Structures are given as structure tokens and as C-alpha cells.
Amino acid sequence: MQNVQLSWNLYKTELEDTVEKHCKNCGHTALFTDTHIRRHNANGKNIYRFAIYKCEKGHTWNKKLHIYKTYSEHVETVDMLQEERQETINNISILPYENAGLTELTILLESVYGLFRIDKALATYISEWSRTVIIEKIKKGSIHLNGQHIKPNAKLAAGDCISIYMR
Ligand SMILES: [Zn+2]
Structure with missing residues (x-):
């Protein structure tokens, strides 16, 4: 095994992770962060899907994501399962590749939604490597983007190709 190619779909937007908003409990504007916990509430024939946000003091705010009628519930359920599956596909363990003597790992970004x-x-998707380790590798030139030496804060776009050189 010399070169392995993977495909990733990135769809989470960092921009949506925090929202500046008035907090009733704090009594002033606070920065709310997405807990990535989702909740469904049924109210008569409507089902509401919420994202749970928390301010720095831990007060919760439920951001309404979707309202849908009970008869279309199954559609939303399928949609959610797909999201979860995509997330697990992106997650990789680098150790088996290292152990197998892989020299190069290529990750093709099929779709990128957000920043x-x-x-x-x-750092999010490679389980054994922390952000510090990854920054080190980018600076050393053992991680390239589209064949170029890049900075750790380089932005990703659909069609981009990340190359990780193991040795
Ligand atoms: Zn608060």
C-alpha cells in the first residue's frame, strides 16, 4: 500500500457555530455557541426541530431549524441519518495507514459547505492527530493543498486535494 485516496464531504459551517444574541437570563447581549445537540418537539400537527445553543453562562436558547408536518416526518428523519453518516465517513484513523507503510494519503474534497x-x-477528522501536530506537519511541508505548500489557516473549497506525506 503506497498511496490511498479518500473523498470527504464537508458541510458544517463554522460561521453558524456562534450567534450573538440578547440573553434573557444574562440581561445583555451574549455569545451563544451551538452544542450540536438537536431536539424535536411535537406541537399538534407540527414538529419543530431545534438546535440547542448555550451562552457563556450556560443559559440555553433553542434555535428553530425546521417546522414540518407530522406526515412528512420520515423525510426529515432520513435527512438527519444521512448527515450523521457523512460525518462518520469523514472521520479517519491514520494509524493503520502509518502501520501499513503508506507513503501518501490523498483526500479529495467532493463538496465543501461553509468556511x-x-x-x-x-484536526477534527483525523482521530490521532491534534491541531498542534497538524500545524507542525503543514509548516514542515508534509501536508500540501493542491500540490502547494500552504499556511495552517488556508481555506478549503470543493475540488481541493489535500496530500499528506507520511515519510
Ligand atoms: Zn445567559
Whole structure:
């Protein structure tokens, strides 16, 4: 095994992770962060899907994502399962590749929705490598974007190709 190619779909937007908003409990504007916990509430024939946000003091705010009628519930359920599956596909363990003597790992970004920095994206999806390790590798030139030496804060776009050189 010398070169392995993977495909990733990045769809989470960093921009949506925080919202500046008045907090009733704090009594002033606070920065709310997405907990990535989702909740469904049924109210008569409507089902509401919420994202749970928390301010720095831990007060919650439910951001309404979707309202849908009970008869179309299954459609939304399928949609959610797909999201979860995509997330697990992106997650990789680098150790088996290292152990197998792989020299190069290529990751093709099929779709990118939102703003992603290369160092953060790799730290999120490669389980054994911390962001510090990844920044080190980018600076050393053992991680390239589209064949170029890049900075750790380089932004990712659909069609981009990340090359990781193992040795
Ligand atoms: Zn608060």
C-alpha cells in the first residue's frame, strides 16, 4: 500500500457555530455557541426541530431549524441519518495507514459547505492527530493543498486535494 485516496464531504459551517444574541437570563447581549445537540418537539400537527445553543453562562436558547408536518416526518428523519453518516465517513484513523507503510494519503474534497480551515478540518477528522501536530506537519511541508505548500489557516473549497506525506 503506497498511496490511498479518500473523498470527504464537508458541510458544517463554522460561521453558524456562534450567534450573538440578547440573553434573557444574562440581561445583555451574549455569545451563544451551538452544542450540536438537536431536539424535536411535537406541537399538534407540527414538529419543530431545534438546535440547542448555550451562552457563556450556560443559559440555553433553542434555535428553530425546521417546522414540518407530522406526515412528512420520515423525510426529515432520513435527512438527519444521512448527515450523521457523512460525518462518520469523514472521520479517519491514520494509524493503520502509518502501520501499513503508506507513503501518501490523498483526500479529495467532493463538496465543501461553509468556511473550513485546513488545520481545523484535519484536526477534527483525523482521530490521532491534534491541531498542534497538524500545524507542525503543514509548516514542515508534509501536508500540501493542491500540490502547494500552504499556511495552517488556508481555506478549503470543493475540488481541493489535500496530500499528506507520511515519510
Ligand atoms: Zn445567559
